[in-house]
Amino acid sequence: MSLYSIAHLLARETIIKDPYTFMLMTWFKRQGKKIQWGDFELYASMPPRVLLDYLTTGKNMIKRITIPEGFSLRQIAERLAAEKLVDAKSFLLSAQDPQFLAALGIRETSLEGFLFPDTYIFRRGMTIQSIQKKMFLRFKEVLGGLTHKAIIDPKDIGKVVTLASIVEKETGLAAERPLIASVFYNRLKIGMALQSDPTVIYGIKDFNGNLTKKDLLTPTAYNTYVKQGLPPGPIANPGRESLQAVLTPAKTDYLYFVSKNDGSHFFSKDLKTHNRAVARYQLSGRTNNKPKAN
Numbered sequence: 001m002s003l004y005s006i007a008h009l010l011a012r013e014t015i016i017k018d019p020y021t022f023m024l025m026t027w028f029k030r031q032g033k034k035i036q037w038g039d040f041e042l043y044a045s046m047p048p049r050v051l052l053d054y055l056t057t058g059k060n061m062i063k064r065i066t067i068p069e070g071f072s073l074r075q076i077a078e079r080l081a082a083e084k085l086v087d088a089k090s091f092l093l094s095a096q097d098p099q100f101l102a103a104l105g106i107r108e109t110s111l112e113g114f115l116f117p118d119t120y121i122f123r124r125g126m127t128i129q130s131i132q133k134k135m136f137l138r139f140k141e142v143l144g145g146l147t148h149k150a151i152i153d154p155k156d157i158g159k160v161v162t163l164a165s166i167v168e169k170e171t172g173l174a175a176e177r178p179l180i181a182s183v184f185y186n187r188l189k190i191g192m193a194l195q196s197d198p199t200v201i202y203g204i205k206d207f208n209g210n211l212t213k214k215d216l217l218t219p220t221a222y223n224t225y226v227k228q229g230l231p232p233g234p235i236a237n238p239g240r241e242s243l244q245a246v247l248t249p250a251k252t253d254y255l256y257f258v259s260k261n262d263g264s265h266f267f268s269k270d271l272k273t274h275n276r277a278v279a280r281y282q283l284s285g286r287t288n289n290k291p292k293a294n
Contacts, residue, residue: 003032061124069117069239070168094128113161113234148247165234168242169198177245182252194224202235
């Protein structure tokens with residue numbers, strides 16, 4: 001936009017009274033070509049000199065950022081760093097700060113799982129902890145509005161979020177999430193390993209995208225093939241549907257599911273049926289040793 005267009009837009013929005021006075025001041029200060037593009041939060045009470053300072057320095061610039069469901073803490077840090085809102089390393093360190101976590105009332109060791117995926121408006125210059133607190137308060141708001149059954153005590157928030165994060169990573173179909181949750185509940189009930197590929201991947205440093213049989217046999221804190229029960233914490237930041245699925249799972253006898261390679265899964269009650277499904281949907285087209293079934 002030209003300075004003329006900017007000045008008249010500000011006047012139409014009643015941010016300034018006279019566009020020509022604003023243009024003269026801008027020309028006098030030789031700031032016309034320094035006005036930055038982007039979204040700003042501006043008020044009618046701003047003195048014109050302050051307004052011009054904001055527009056040319058970006059001090060009051062705002063960023064609209066969308067955090068997708070299932071993003072890990074590291075991915076969120078990288079997304080915000082790409083928008084020049086935070087330093088990624090500092091963001092991760094803050095997310096593990098015991099004093100900050102305690103102040104938020106979180107008993108876990110990090111904010112992983114507690115930063116709600118949503119679209120946010122952040123102001124340039126916001127502190128890292130103010131950004132994290134805003135995302136956490138949104139998480140609390142959403143969680144507080146969900147219904148629940150007494151399978152996992154909602155007060156045991158760490159377990160709720162951990163299982164919800166696994167459900168989030170296992171399927172992209174909202175309709176399947178209560179079924180996925182039921183499979184994991186059924187396995188936990190009988191002492192069966194969760195055997196979730198996403199948890200194994202989370203525990204691999206610098207994962208290259210190829211999950212192998214060796215990976216499944218390598219013990220880590222997050223390898224739910226070799227360790228029973230839930231992993232020590234969330235593996236991602238779950239959305240509303242995954243949280244709701246864990247709080248109100250479907251009632252099933254399913255113990256297994258396998259990808260049908262179309263975004264959906266086939267669910268089975270017993271190993272024999274599951275093996276047939278694996279042969280049908282996976283083994284016939286497998287080209288490497290990456291496991292596809294749960």
